[in-house]
Amino acid sequence: MSPSRKPLPSRPHTLRGFLAVPPLAALIAVLVLAASWTVFSRVAEVSSQGPGAPPSPRTGFAAPDFTLDTLDGGRLTLSELRGQPVMLNVWASWCLPCRVEMPAIERVYQRHRAAGLVVVGLNVTSQDSETAARAFVEEFALTFPIALDRDGGASARYELMGLPSTYFIDRDGIIRNVIIGGPMSEGVILSNVEDLLRVP
Amino acid sequence: MLPFLRVGPLLIQLPGLALLAGIWIGMNFVEKEALRLRLRGSAVLNMIMYGLIGGLVGARLLYALEHLSAYVAAPLSLLAPSTTALDASGGMLVGAAAAFLYGRAKRLPLRATLDALAPGLAAFMIALGVANILSGNGYGSPLQAPWAISLWGEYRQPTQIYETLLAMGVLLVWSFMPAGSLSPGNRLWLVVGCSAAARVFTEAFHGDSVITPGGFRLAQVVALLLLATALYVARRWSAPAGEDRGRAPVPAAQRRQGRR
Numbered sequence: 001m002s003p004s005r006k007p008l009p010s011r012p013h014t015l016r017g018f019l020a021v022p023p024l025a026a027l028i029a030v031l032v033l034a035a036s037w038t039v040f041s042r043v044a045e046v047s048s049q050g051p052g053a054p055p056s057p058r059t060g061f062a063a064p065d066f067t068l069d070t071l072d073g074g075r076l077t078l079s080e081l082r083g084q085p086v087m088l089n090v091w092a093s094w095c096l097p098c099r100v101e102m103p104a105i106e107r108v109y110q111r112h113r114a115a116g117l118v119v120v121g122l123n124v125t126s127q128d129s130e131t132a133a134r135a136f137v138e139e140f141a142l143t144f145p146i147a148l149d150r151d152g153g154a155s156a157r158y159e160l161m162g163l164p165s166t167y168f169i170d171r172d173g174i175i176r177n178v179i180i181g182g183p184m185s186e187g188v189i190l191s192n193v194e195d196l197l198r199v200p
Numbered sequence: 201m202l203p204f205l206r207v208g209p210l211l212i213q214l215p216g217l218a219l220l221a222g223i224w225i226g227m228n229f230v231e232k233e234a235l236r237l238r239l240r241g242s243a244v245l246n247m248i249m250y251g252l253i254g255g256l257v258g259a260r261l262l263y264a265l266e267h268l269s270a271y272v273a274a275p276l277s278l279l280a281p282s283t284t285a286l287d288a289s290g291g292m293l294v295g296a297a298a299a300f301l302y303g304r305a306k307r308l309p310l311r312a313t314l315d316a317l318a319p320g321l322a323a324f325m326i327a328l329g330v331a332n333i334l335s336g337n338g339y340g341s342p343l344q345a346p347w348a349i350s351l352w353g354e355y356r357q358p359t360q361i362y363e364t365l366l367a368m369g370v371l372l373v374w375s376f377m378p379a380g381s382l383s384p385g386n387r388l389w390l391v392v393g394c395s396a397a398a399r400v401f402t403e404a405f406h407g408d409s410v411i412t413p414g415g416f417r418l419a420q421v422v423a424l425l426l427l428a429t430a431l432y433v434a435r436r437w438s439a440p441a442g443e444d445r446g447r448a449p450v451p452a453a454q455r456r457q458g459r460r
Contacts, residue, residue: 190271
């Protein structure tokens with residue numbers, strides 16, 4: 001006598017059973033839903049980034065503009081440097097990491113100035129003194145322009161959170177990287193500058 | 201947003217601190233789960249440490265390889281204690297490979313180990329959300345609504361808060377999952393799948409998405425692929441032998457009877 005055949009047990013209609021072996025249809029439904037949402041949320045462009053972006057001291061945004069006196073008696077407007085890659089380094093003479101990284105910044109400037117690199121040193125003069133800034137520049141034999149932020153306006157526009165702060169700005173005036181704090185190694189400075197120079 | 205805290209001459213990066221806290225809390229969760237699963241807790245923690253160190257070294261070396269001329273000119277920069285010169289995605293792959301190799305060498309059972317890692321990953325995702333709240337990274341698209349937050353000169357979607365809340369939800373889902381309700385290994389895929397689904401959802405509100413040709417958001421596409429992988433592996437690992445394509449599971453006794 002052959003044993004009577006019992007029907008195969010169906011998957012239990014409980015949460016535990018559902019979790020143990022989730023039905024294929026449920027998984028496909030989850031995937032289709034996620035894929036539909038992905039397609040639905042496509043965008044033509046990201047409004048907060050690119051050349052039309054509002055100025056903000058943030059990667060992907062237009063660099064806030066400023067016009068300041070320079071240590072050598074001239075005037076410097078950041079937006080007039082469009083078309084050239086700019087490394088903007090915010091510093092003060094009393095800031096220890098600024099002292100440590102400044103020789104490397106000067107070396108990188110010397111290495112790449114012929115390729116069009118512009119380095120701007122933004123001295124937070126409102127928290128420093130012009131005499132100390134001048135002595136600092138002479139001590140490190142800096143050859144790039146030093147802008148003097150006497151009233152702290154430029155620092156406020158850059159929402160300065162710590163010193164040093166460095167902004168790598170491309171030829172379109174868009175910030176491509178921000179490094180807050182330091183000291184930056186020469187490799188970090190060089191790699192960021194070479195990324196800027198690589199973009200036509 | 202509070203990215204930095206100045207303590208005397210020190211500039212403490214709070215997002216980094218949040219991530220370190222996430223790693224520490226996550227490792228505690230992993231250790232408890234490993235002991236519950238009767239794994240050697242110390243071996244699992246060592247595996248994580250190997251993964252972290254391997255990931256960090258890998259991320260720096262890959263970054264240096266991508267900027268070879270810079271590091272040839274300044275080779276000592278390889279050793280600089282900087283968090284900026286890292287290839288994060290490459291580092292994650294190297295770290296995962298290092299952890300995997302250590303796990304194999306120590307003969308840790310794969311699926312049980314993955315289960316032990318699940319709460320650690322869930323805790324780390326919460327820390328990542330908190331780090332983004334502190335740094336302002338992963339910001340949302342412009343929004344005019346009562347719950348919008350002011351960031352970078354505009355009112356925006358609070359994507360960092362969405363992501364933190366959803367990550368907490370994933371940890372809750374994991375913690376309320378009855379023991380033994382999932383096949384071995386699938387507790388990790390549950391966390392991975394839920395986290396990926398959350399990212400697919402929230403990426404639509406981001407203002408910093410990297411856009412691919414066709415207007416797709418890169419992070420959303422990656423999350424979708426991760427979700428598909430999690431669902432596929434979870435399904436494969438939950439199907440008993442001989443059960444596939446939606447057929448009902450056959451009890452072991454009945455399978456033995458059928459063979460005779």
